[in-house]
Amino acid sequence: MKIKNILLGLSAFLAISISSANATPNAYVTFHTSKNYLVHINNGYTALEMLNYPLALKEFLTAKYIDDELSASYEGLGRVYEITKNYNQSLKNYQKALDLISPKYAQDMVSKINHYRANKEVKNTLALYKIILSIRPEAGLQVLYGDQNKKEKNWQKALVSYQRAYDFQENPQGYLRYLEIKYPNKEYERYLVNKYIQKNLSYPEAHFKAGLVNLDKGNYYNAINEFSRANSQITIPDYENKYTFYLAKSYYKLGVSNINKPVASPLNKAIIYFDKYLKIQPNSSEALFSLANSYFYKDIANSNSFNKQLEQTEKEFEKVQKLPIQDPEYLDKKKDLNIILNKKYNSNFFEKTLETLERIRSLKSYDPGVYYSLGNTYFKKGMMSKGFYDHYKNMNSEKSASRDKTYSYFQSSIEQYKKYINKNPKNNGLVFYDIGIVYYQSSKLEPNRTILPITEENAKEYERWGPKFYKRDMLGHSIANFKKYLNYYPHAKNSAEISNLMREMQLAMIAVW
Structure with a gap:
């Protein structure tokens, strides 16, 4: 029963050894802990499940006493203090856990934590700590592989690495099978992995990086899927907004993939997400230009959608053009033609584009x-x-x-x-x-x-x-x-x-x- 109640990630008891940052990352997983330590970690999270915070605190402190060089006890303490709203102690223990792990696969997020702490953004800091500490070491390693492959322009290998990263994070059984193959003679370690595996983990940054590769290679449907998943997995405004921008950009690229025949549906989606992004970053010149372009090509697409109907209506009108202009049949066909013309040549076309461009021009420093x-x-x-x-x-x-x-x-x-x-x-x-x-x-x-x-x-x-x-x-x-x-x-x-x-x-x- 205890096994099912475990909410602790592999980062609690796994450590990664990474080679030189300038070389292709190479790592191995080591399990340097004792069964007694893990029992107290297990008991601590079980107590949390039962809302018994004093007992949880006692168990995590005992684990820390057994081995204060492992991050699991500090992460558990951070969780207890966060729940009990002792935020200073929570931040202190989460930071200690992070220092012990020293995740090279999340340096951008670590920098963002420092920014949040400097600006006393406690809510965002706590949320980001939990995201980083939840990343499985092997999943983080795959992101490093992906970054290196991308740097070397091995796009397909980079994409595979990013996909493997979030698969390791989100598919625990698949991750177990991977470890069984990679470490076939370590039954005890695999037992621990199985015991402490989480089923509700996510890796939004891996999805984001996979989305970037797809976007760069013109695989817009795949990019949309990756950015959408990244967006759905995080509530930290800075990251959510970053994912929103690239989601909008992917919809825009899809809508104008054939510039001579833009498609309105994805462009409408692009407009929605650019608007959402601009609510947080209202002066983003890049987003405003992209929004203007989305409106521009959407109106072209909408106008083009009447081409066939106009062609047919014109043919019908040509049949009655020689009739007197007061003839009922002439008047009917002329009316039909005017209706379709007013739709195709809508006077409101491009007004939103012009409005957005004027918004750019009103910025203090504009392009x-x-x-x-x-x-x-x-x-x-x-x-x-x-x-x-x-x-x-x-x-x-x-x-x-x-x-x-x-x-x-x-x-x-x-x-x-x-x-x-x-x-x-x-x-x-x-x-x-x-x-x-x-x-x-x-x-x-x-x-x-x-x-x-x-x-x-x-x-x-x-x-x-x-x-x-x-x-x-x-x-x-x-x-x-x-x-x-x-x-x-x-x-x-x-x-x-x-x-x-x-x-x-x-x-x-x-x-x-």
Whole structure:
């Protein structure tokens, strides 16, 4: 019956010997204790189960008297003092247990404990002590193997080591079988392992590290699974938030794994977890940019989801286009088309992206790259607006309000790109390509005269030529920016894309007159 009541981890009586930190870790498990010592440890935890704290304290103190160089008694004392709310003594004994174990496989957590103690975060300190002290030595050793393999870029071996680490921790019977194979002639030691094994242990950091390998290698489903398990196994805010960020990042990567066909479902998940992370780290520029990108591609995915329906609706409308516009059948088909258009070209698309980017810009110290992202977003909003659809479907010169909005989005895009250039005079030149594209697409629109880009220098030309000069003006700006881009990337002159674009714009310039 006592065996079933044991809650003590292997760290209570196992010690690891690790080779040089700069070499591949090599370790062996030794069992340097006595049966009498273990009986008192067993009795101490049995007393804890029975809520008999004075007896538990007596048993752990007796074990400490028998051998004060083993961590189990100090860990037990720490537990008794924690339960009885004598936190100073609890911290003191947990630290002594940790010093005796000296876990090289948890140095980051040990550093975090020192941080928590310095800031008097007692709750988090106690929780982290228990996590470290619960790690089975062989499980910790596998994490060291994984870290070394990752350092050497042996990704698959690293992943196997991390998986083995949490399997040793969470699967006691599997761990026993491993020890029986590794130590076939140590029946007494295996008896002790079986006697003191815990069935409710976890190893969130091993799951986290396995998740990082999967994320780096593009195995996003596996990464999501690992980060989710890590997240579910810990309640310490710093670690929970770290796992949350990478869980969000994995969902984002999954959602944009095919950048031309983003998927809304994982991007919605990414948004949820980035929001959760930002509640604790509201000024994280990386998380805010990632959140903005998640909104951006989610809206693209949602718009794309109406493509097939729009194509079919357009075909139906084409059948009645020659009917009088008051004809009931024409009106019905036109109504159907407008409904699907309003869904595909939703005016709210990218508003959340813009809102998040403005949030970045409001930070005291922000990344100037936010202007580049704003430029991209305004351009995409213009390209995915009903005004641009009207241009292609209504080739007459109708000056619609929706087309004016599209034009304003393009102008906002150019404005933001120029701000980016001002903030980054030594930028890589790609922004000039983007500006050239925006001007080129702007040349295809014909906005109202009231919002034409008329200045003192070009007022007479606009007055004389009107829309013709607008198109020529936009094309001229486009060509000028492409030439700036080619100054940075002269080899691009030979690319078919650039050659075709330049030729197309030259022909468009000629066609204007």
